[in-house]
Amino acid sequence: MKNISDIIEKFLKNKIELSAEGIIEVQRSTLAEQFQCVPSQINYVIGTRFSYEKGFLVESKRGGGGYIRIKKLEFGSSRSFYESLITGIGNQIPQSTAIDILNRLIDEDFITHYEYDLIKSTITREVLNIPLPTRDEIRSNIMKSALRIIFSK
DSSP: OOOHHHHHHHHHHHHHHHSSSSEEEEOHHHHHHHTTSOHHHHHHHHHHHSOTTTTEEEEEEOSTTOEEEEEEOOOSSHHHHHHHHHHHHTTOOOHHHHHHHHHHHHHTTSSOHHHHHHHHHHHSTTTSOSOTTHHHHHHHHHHHHHHHHHTTO
């Protein structure tokens, strides 16, 4: 059986897919009631599963009429997508964020599962067995190099 976080994530992604603009607005308290969980569980799901690296923009308005707006990011061209990824990677990138980017590349059909496995195998902390922050700097360079090749196809 799936855990509550998986169920909430699937529900929100389904709502986004069904929306004409790829944007939804939800209230924490309403979702918490619907899924019979605490509002912090909703915060956790949104914070971990709807990040920029995963292709989403999240805006939050707190207060009585507060809401959370989740927007699926769409790029007009592969060039703008590439530039956005390069900027997001910066000079250092942790393993979890790099894997989020790889997952997004699969979801957007930019890479195959084989390419995913190949790149992932080169960026793990087991392979880059050196201290931080050097490890995250090298991972950043590997990711940017792989992206240059992917987006030159």
